[in-house]
Amino acid sequence: MFKPLSAYKPELQKTLSIMSNTYESAANRKGGNVTFRALPPSDVALYSEFDLNAFNYETDIEAYARVLCGMYADSFEARTRIDDNMIPAVTPVLGIGDYSAFVAGDIFFQKDTSWSKPVLSRLLRDASEPEGYVV
Numbered sequence: 001m002f003k004p005l006s007a008y009k010p011e012l013q014k015t016l017s018i019m020s021n022t023y024e025s026a027a028n029r030k031g032g033n034v035t036f037r038a039l040p041p042s043d044v045a046l047y048s049e050f051d052l053n054a055f056n057y058e059t060d061i062e063a064y065a066r067v068l069c070g071m072y073a074d075s076f077e078a079r080t081r082i083d084d085n086m087i088p089a090v091t092p093v094l095g096i097g098d099y100s101a102f103v104a105g106d107i108f109f110q111k112d113t114s115w116s117k118p119v120l121s122r123l124l125r126d127a128s129e130p131e132g133y134v135v
Contacts, residue, residue: 001069008076008088015085035085042078046071050093052109068093 006012022033050071055064069090076088094107095114107114 001066002073002076002090005088008080009086010080011083012087015087018085019087037086038079038082038084040079040082042075046075047093048112051111052093052095052114053111057109 009015018033018035022035025031025033050068054067055061057064072088072090079086095109095112
């Protein structure tokens with residue numbers, strides 16, 4: 001599905017050199033580096049056009065990955081002539097609820113993001129129930 005990284009980033013070695021220098025300078029507490037990442041419409045489309053409600057995350061994970069990777073490939077292809085410091089990378093797109101759910105609670109999805117179902121109301125309810133009370 002994906003082409004070699006250099007096909008999406010023709011100036012890959014230049015970009016890697018700039019980023020390596022930036023990280024090395026930061027580790028040595030030196031300044032003077034500038035990084036730049038353009039945000040073309042194709043990058044934004046990945047998030048605005050991807051429908052999180054289109055998948056059942058217990059049974060459709062392969063379909064989710066296939067659709068998402070296809071959209072990433074299109075995005076990477078569209079930005080091949082942009083000379084910035086972005087290095088193509090694939091990451092999950094699940095919305096903020098995905099991160100919140102690592103703490104506690106469940107996730108519910110909307111088209112463009114996800115939310116965590118708050119656990120605070122459940123905690124407050126549980127705390128107010130008399131000892132030994134079973135719901």
